[in-house]
Amino acid sequence: MLRKVKENDMEFLLSLANESEVRKNSMNQDVIDIETHKKWFLKKLTEIKNSTSKMYIYEKNKQKIGQIRLDKKGIFFNIDISVIKINRGQGIAKAMLLELLKTVNNINILAYVKNSNEASKSLFLSSGFKKVKECKDISFYKVKV
Ligand SMILES: CC(C)(COP(=O)(O)OP(=O)(O)OC[C@H]1O[C@@H](n2cnc3c(N)ncnc32)[C@H](O)[C@@H]1OP(=O)(O)O)[C@@H](O)C(=O)NCCC(=O)NCCS
Numbered sequence: 001m002l003r004k005v006k007e008n009d010m011e012f013l014l015s016l017a018n019e020s021e022v023r024k025n026s027m028n029q030d031v032i033d034i035e036t037h038k039k040w041f042l043k044k045l046t047e048i049k050n051s052t053s054k055m056y057i058y059e060k061n062k063q064k065i066g067q068i069r070l071d072k073k074g075i076f077f078n079i080d081i082s083v084i085k086i087n088r089g090q091g092i093a094k095a096m097l098l099e100l101l102k103t104v105n106n107i108n109i110l111a112y113v114k115n116s117n118e119a120s121k122s123l124f125l126s127s128g129f130k131k132v133k134e135c136k137d138i139s140f141y142k143v144k145v
Contacts, residue, residue, distance in 0.1 A: 001058070001059065001099070002056040002057070002058055002068070002096060002099045002100065003056060003057055003059060004048075004055070004056060004057075005044075005045075005048070005055040005057055005067070006057075007045070009057055009064070009067075010037070010038065010041050012057070012064045012067075013037070013041065013067060014032065014034065014037045016066075016067060016082055016084060017032050017037070017082075018031055018032055019082075019084070019085060021085065022082050025114055025116075025117045025120065027112065027138075044069075047071070047072075052071070052072040053069065053070060053071050053072065054069065054070045054077075054100075054103070054104075055067065055068070055069040055070075056069075056096070056100060058083075058092060058095075058096045060087075060092075064084075065083060065084055065092055066081070066082060066083035066084065066087070066093065066096055067080075067081070067082055068096045068097065068100050069081075070100070070104070070107075070109065073110075075108060076108045076109065076110040076142075077104075077107055077108065077109050077110070078109075078110055078111075078112070079109050079110065079111045081093055081097060081120075081123075083096075088119070089119075093123050094123060094126070094127065097123065097124075097127050098127060101127070101128070101143075101145050104145055105145060106145075107144070108142060108143070108144050109129075109142065109143050109144075109145065110140060110141070110142050111124050111129060111140070111141040111142075112138055112139075112140060113138065113139050113140075113141060114137055114138055115134070115137050115138065115139055116137070121139070121141075124141040124143075125141070127143070128143050128145075129141035129142060129143040130142055130143070
């Protein structure tokens with residue numbers, strides 16, 4: 001189930017962010033160093049306090065399995081989601097996304113997805129998102145909840 005992110009999730013989030021598929025599917029593919037991550041994470045914790053971000057960790061049997069995040073950007077919230085490698089393909093991302101969607105209302109969510117990322121495309125389409133635009137190798141999926 002989803003729980004709110006805590007300060008001691010910093011290391012888990014860095015290792016997940018630097019996993020090769022996660023980097024490959026990100027807009028910026030560079031490996032993230034600890035100092036950059038620390039600054040980013042502290043900024044996120046402030047944004048969460050200000051309600052401009054929401055970040056959750058998915059845990060199963062007390063193990064951290066994935067993360068899901070919304071970041072306010074103008075009239076949209078951008079979404080980011082990832083699951084640890086060994087637990088992919090088990091419906092975890094779908095469960096996380098549907099649980100997150102229940103916690104929000106009256107917002108527009110936008111997902112940027114590389115066209116090569118088949119799992120993400122299926123995930124968003126089967127969770128109520130609609131493809132709204134395609135630009136080079138990236139497609140944009142949107143939902144209003
Ligand atoms: C994308 C990601 C979050 C999906 O997580 P997951 O837990 O494996 O996904 P699920 O098992 O819930 O499956 C979601 C959908 O993707 C499909 N899917 C899963 N793995 C797939 C694969 N390897 N190839 C094609 N489709 C796949 C599932 O069939 C399911 O489709 P459905 O909703 O139509 O039934 C995970 O692969 C990941 O962390 N990837 C690296 C980070 C990333 O790409 N994040 C998204 C950036 S937009």
